[in-house]
Amino acid sequence: MDIFVQIYTMLNIILFGKPGSGKGTQAEFIKEKYELVHISTGDLFRQNIKNQTELGKLAQKYMNNGDLVPDSVTIGMLKSEVESNIYANGFLFDGFPRTVDQAVSLDKFLDKKNLRIDLTIAIDVNEEILIERILNRGLTSGRKDDQDKIKIKNRFDEYNSKTSLLEDYYKNQNKFKIIDGYGNIEEITKRLYNQIDQFI
Numbered sequence: 001m002d003i004f005v006q007i008y009t010m011l012n013i014i015l016f017g018k019p020g021s022g023k024g025t026q027a028e029f030i031k032e033k034y035e036l037v038h039i040s041t042g043d044l045f046r047q048n049i050k051n052q053t054e055l056g057k058l059a060q061k062y063m064n065n066g067d068l069v070p071d072s073v074t075i076g077m078l079k080s081e082v083e084s085n086i087y088a089n090g091f092l093f094d095g096f097p098r099t100v101d102q103a104v105s106l107d108k109f110l111d112k113k114n115l116r117i118d119l120t121i122a123i124d125v126n127e128e129i130l131i132e133r134i135l136n137r138g139l140t141s142g143r144k145d146d147q148d149k150i151k152i153k154n155r156f157d158e159y160n161s162k163t164s165l166l167e168d169y170y171k172n173q174n175k176f177k178i179i180d181g182y183g184n185i186e187e188i189t190k191r192l193y194n195q196i197d198q199f200i
């Protein structure tokens with residue numbers, strides 16, 4: 001007898017970490033290995049700024065100061081990016097969600113599509129090291145928010161007051177893992193693969 005069983009095969013991962021913790025770098029490796037669509041809200045905003053879209057103009061002033069862009073704008077942008085890649089094997093969210101409202105919206109949105117977040121991993125690095133890394137990156141990235149210590153500190157404040165609440169949010173769903181973000185790039189990649197491989 002032929003039995004058709006539909007197996008849930010999508011893999012949806014969120015990468016957390018303070019600014020400069022290496023999310024973007026590591027996302028490149030993870031998306032290749034697990035064939036995921038990488039969605040970075042920071043990259044999407046920067047692309048919109050470059051193309052001088054209305055969304056970009058709106059986001060620019062928040063980003064330049066190191067403030068979070070309002071949820072109403074960010075959530076809409078994220079949803080339309082997911083919608084346009086709906087046949088993906090899975091998503092790797094980088095820089096989203098950053099607030100509890102964003103996380104709740106994402107859960108509701110995925111649930112309507114019979115999808116879910118499977119795993120969230122935070123890359124842990126202390127702020128002193130991150131400030132040095134970000135200022136260094138600012139020498140070549142051209143990012144205003146990478147070039148000024150006050151703006152960098154503000155980005156950490158945003159993380160500590162809003163994004164860090166998501167640790168409990170995902171711990172309550174049994175989906176929160178943390179890895180040590182010190183060491184060279186390959187070592188950190190291995191730690192991430194290890195967490196993902198334990199899940200799948």
Ligand code: AMP
Pocket residue numbers: 019041042043045062063064066067068069070074094095096097098102145155
């Ligand atoms: P990132 O490239 O992830 O460091 O993001 C750079 C900046 O983009 C942040 O400091 C925010 O101003 C904005 N941004 C990116 N993602 C979000 C988000 N999920 N919610 C609000 N603002 C965001």
